Amino acid sequence: MSNSRATALAYWRAAQARDGDAFDALLTDDVVYHLPQTGERIRGREKYVQFNREYPGQWSVAVGADDQAATWTTFTVNGEEQPALTFFDLDPAGRIAQVTDFWPEPYEAPPGREHLVER
């Protein structure tokens, strides 16, 4: 596992455990929290920790497969840019067995591919 992956998993362990010291220790002083879908950014560890502390509701978090690879790509489609978030599951031989794509705007499936998909 890469160091960055290990750090990402430690982040979620600390969040789930409400271990503020462990969480703080993972962040730079001027960490930026970014929510592309709302355009919001939160700057600095202090505000970010406060944001998490004040987050409404009861929540828990579970991480998916430990060895999943992911990419954040930018698609340019007919001149318009949009992000795509893709997760890859590999078989033991290293081939891609599952591709999961998130396009962070929901949409109804366009017609014309019913012959290829199931829902």
Next chain:
Amino acid sequence: MSNSRATALAYWRAAQARDGDAFDALLTDDVVYHLPQTGERIRGREKYVQFNREYPGQWSVAVGADDQAATWTTFTVNGEEQPALTFFDLDPAGRIAQVTDFWPEPYEAPPGREHLVER
């Protein structure tokens, strides 16, 4: 770089190059393509390659930072499950310098945190 990460990057290089042979060689025969936001799945290399070949419009794709770690987590909030997709940028010392969260349903920022965010 992990092998799974290298495979993910090879996938995008092949897609962008329209290199069908390289693309095919990365996939298992029974690869599954999954779009959680529409509930669609496409099963098998043949249908998946066809789906990509028939994808409408002019498109190109660019991958983000090579060393970015990502997680796909499931949040349970007030009893309801929702996915969250998080990308981590680390500084040279290995601390988290940026956290980018996608919640794959768009929403208006809820009130009550204007004191913490900028837009």
